Amino acid sequence: MNRLTTKLQSLQKEKRKALSIFLTAGFPMMEKTIPLVKAIEKGGADILELGIPFSDPLADGPTIQFSSHVALENGITLSKIFSIVKEIRTFSEKPIVLMGYMNSLLAFGSEKFFASCFECGVDGIIIPDLPIEEAEEIILQAKEKNIATIFLASPTTTNERLKLLDEHSTGFLYCVSITGVTGARKNISSQTEKFLKRAKKIVKKNPLLVGFGISTKKDAQQIKGLCDGIIVGSALINLIRESKAREMEKNVCNFVRELRTGLDE
Amino acid sequence: MNKKLVTLNSKGHFGKFGGRFVPETLIAALDELEIAYNKAKNDSSFQKEFRLHLKDFAGRPTPLYFAERLSAKFRNTKIYLKREDLCHTGAHKINNTIGQILLAKKLNKKRIIAETGAGQHGVATATVAAKMGFDCVVYMGTKDMARQEMNVKRMQLLGAEVRGVTSGTQTLKDATNEAIRDWVANVRDTFYVLGSVVGPHPYPMMVRDFQKIIGEETREQILEKENRLPDILVACVGGGSNSIGLFFPFLNDDVKMFGVEAAGLGINTTQHAATLTKGKPGVLHGSFSYLLQDDDGQILPAHSISAGLDYPGVGPEHSFLKESGRVKYVSVTDDEALNALFELTKLEGIFPALESSHALAYLKKMKLNSKNEKIVVVNLSGRGEKDLPTILRG
Numbered sequence: 182m183n184r185l186t187t188k189l190q191s192l193q194k195e196k197r198k199a200l201s202i203f204l205t206a207g208f209p210m211m212e213k214t215i216p217l218v219k220a221i222e223k224g225g226a227d228i229l230e231l232g233i234p235f236s237d238p239l240a241d242g243p244t245i246q247f248s249s250h251v252a253l254e255n256g257i258t259l260s261k262i263f264s265i266v267k268e269i270r271t272f273s274e275k276p277i278v279l280m281g282y283m284n285s286l287l288a289f290g291s292e293k294f295f296a297s298c299f300e301c302g303v304d305g306i307i308i309p310d311l312p313i314e315e316a317e318e319i320i321l322q323a324k325e326k327n328i329a330t331i332f333l334a335s336p337t338t339t340n341e342r343l344k345l346l347d348e349h350s351t352g353f354l355y356c357v358s359i360t361g362v363t364g365a366r367k368n369i370s371s372q373t374e375k376f377l378k379r380a381k382k383i384v385k386k387n388p389l390l391v392g393f394g395i396s397t398k399k400d401a402q403q404i405k406g407l408c409d410g411i412i413v414g415s416a417l418i419n420l421i422r423e424s425k426a427r428e429m430e431k432n433v434c435n436f437v438r439e440l441r442t443g444l445d446e
Numbered sequence: 447m448n449k450k451l452v453t454l455n456s457k458g459h460f461g462k463f464g465g466r467f468v469p470e471t472l473i474a475a476l477d478e479l480e481i482a483y484n485k486a487k488n489d490s491s492f493q494k495e496f497r498l499h500l501k502d503f504a505g506r507p508t509p510l511y512f513a514e515r516l517s518a519k520f521r522n523t524k525i526y527l528k529r530e531d532l533c534h535t536g537a538h539k540i541n542n543t544i545g546q547i548l549l550a551k552k553l554n555k556k557r558i559i560a561e562t563g564a565g566q567h568g569v570a571t572a573t574v575a576a577k578m579g580f581d582c583v584v585y586m587g588t589k590d591m592a593r594q595e596m597n598v599k600r601m602q603l604l605g606a607e608v609r610g611v612t613s614g615t616q617t618l619k620d621a622t623n624e625a626i627r628d629w630v631a632n633v634r635d636t637f638y639v640l641g642s643v644v645g646p647h648p649y650p651m652m653v654r655d656f657q658k659i660i661g662e663e664t665r666e667q668i669l670e671k672e673n674r675l676p677d678i679l680v681a682c683v684g685g686g687s688n689s690i691g692l693f694f695p696f697l698n699d700d701v702k703m704f705g706v707e708a709a710g711l712g713i714n715t716t717q718h719a720a721t722l723t724k725g726k727p728g729v730l731h732g733s734f735s736y737l738l739q740d741d742d743g744q745i746l747p748a749h750s751i752s753a754g755l756d757y758p759g760v761g762p763e764h765s766f767l768k769e770s771g772r773v774k775y776v777s778v779t780d781d782e783a784l785n786a787l788f789e790l791t792k793l794e795g796i797f798p799a800l801e802s803s804h805a806l807a808y809l810k811k812m813k814l815n816s817k818n819e820k821i822v823v824v825n826l827s828g829r830g831e832k833d834l835p836t837i838l839r840g
């Protein structure tokens with residue numbers, strides 16, 4: 182058990198839905214990551230996801246492509262992200278999940294990566310370009326350090342694969358709401374509902390958290406009955422982009438609080 | 447690692463290279479493609495149709511041409527050119543697009559997407575899409591659109607929509623990212639025609655199989671002309687499709703092989719595309735292979751005068767052949783390639799593509815002065831008309 186599993190289990194006992202918020206590390210400025218994390222926490226998020234910027238993020242839409250690009254220009258690196266996590270751990274015990282592409286892990290050294298996760302207080306890892314078939318070594322290395330390996334399932338995932346993903350995921354299963362890349366969208370589609378109903382029937386072990394395209398309180402309300410929690414990223418990045426530097430933290434806190442209300446009321 | 451998770455079955459590996467590193471959404475489509483391809487591979491009616499289109503539409507077999515005046519520049523050397531430049535649309539790329547679009551038909555897909563660098567793969571895709579009645583969208587970096595303007599116009603004439611890609615380095619790498627994103631979003635009705643032996647399994651294997659006709663014909667033709675196999679094969683390496691197409695049927699023979707990468711302004715500068723020579727293994731565009739990357743694993747921009755070689759990745763089978771030592775990977779600079787282009791044009795009346803000129807340029811760097819006669823086959827992967835603006839710009 183780590184912070185992530187403990188948190189999700191206690192939420193489940195309280196019959197509450199999890200709110201996971203994604204922020205690209207180092208965006209929009211290096212020195213903003215910590216204040217934004219504090220704002221996200223204050224707004225009532227349960228899980229913090231920090232994005233590891235990659236030059237070629239092929240599972241991401243324009244919003245996260247942009248934030249990744251800006252963060253790289255700001256000089257973010259994986260080592261700096263681990264320092265950020267260490268600093269967060271001086272004031273917060275929220276579960277922290279890193280989301281990044283396979284090449285970032287390989288270049289850092291995957292064994293060293295999980296050792297650093299353990300040392301700095303990371304609880305889980307999401308790698309959008311690592312399908313389960315290629316993940317054997319990563320799963321074993323993560324397990325050794327008690328880091329959750331969160332796999333993604335999508336509407337095109339067969340029932341048989343859903344079982345396999347459930348078997349090997351720890352923490353939660355990340356349900357991709359649509360066939361598509363990350364990015365805020367206008368509506369929750371009927372495809373999403375169908376997929377979540379199917380997943381709920383098959384997935385036994387893991388909580389289901391839904392991400393990709395979830396952007397508003399209305400989305401949260403509409404979807405909460407079909408899952409154990411939601412993940413919001415692009416909508417938050419867009420909000421940060423639109424905010425004046427002075428108002429950024431306040432806007433982020435209010436936005437997260439609104440999502441929280443959507444899930445709780 | 448001592449423990450094994452027996453339920454996990456990764457596939458499509460060349461040694462440690464290859465595999466499938468893609469978003470989950472694409473797994474079902476790759477499985478579907480793999481099954482369809484394996485069926486087609488052993489289906490004589492599919493193979494017959496494929497060969498018929500290669501013959502009557504693409505213009506195969508392409509000649510194996512003895513370049514007499516070029517050969518005379520070397521001692522004891524006979525240089526043959528495999529004339530892929532004579533293929534319909536001007537490069538070897540069409541061999542692969544015919545194969546893949548026939549598969550798209552079998553899978554009842556409605557829409558074709560592709561990425562392109564030089565525009566040759568885009569033109570070949572748009573051409574076959576037109577012939578077989580598919581909607582076609584081609585992603586192309588805006589930097590490449592500027593330097594390969596004629597191919598943009600050709601694709602548009604053929605009815606394809608060319609979508610300019612402004613992200614990243616605005617070249618083939620970014621066009622490929624964007625094509626993959628499109629595929630993730632439209633996977634149910636869309637077939638992604640990948641242009642080289644890169645990407646997730648089964649693409650590297652499938653594209654190689656569609657291109658190996660180059661080597662099969664070469665083998666037959668050289669036996670007919672010389673009554674023996676060649677000593678040396680030379681081909682340029684971008685993603686690696688024309689080279690693997692030539693090499694593959696000879697891998698078990700006593701034939702030396704050279705894959706020529708683009709050294710751009712020099713491999714000791716930052717301006718090159720010599721992935722196998724200077725890169726490190728990593729994951730890009732769905733497979734584990736050599737890459738140009740920095741210490742943090744960020745992909746580095748490539749540079750080559752030739753848009754078709756301007757790519758920081760390479761097919762996983764080449765990474766395997768490099769590490770096994772079976773193929774030697776070398777590089778030539780922009781200037782060396784340009785000089786080879788001028789030389790061939792003047793000596794033989796054949797105007798080669800800048801990509802193919804890299805293979806030609808390597809002839810000068812080989813020790814071709816042995817006492818025994820050497821037979822060398824160079825893959826002339828494409829023709830040079832598309833490069834006129836680049837050459838005239840100087």
Ligand SMILES: Cc1ncc(COP(=O)(O)O)c(C=O)c1O
Nearest residue numbers: 566684685686687688754801828
């Ligand atoms: C004429 C020609 N040769 C070679 C290449 C490089 O690709 P590959 O290494 O896959 O053959 C291209 C790519 O656009 C090309 O147009």
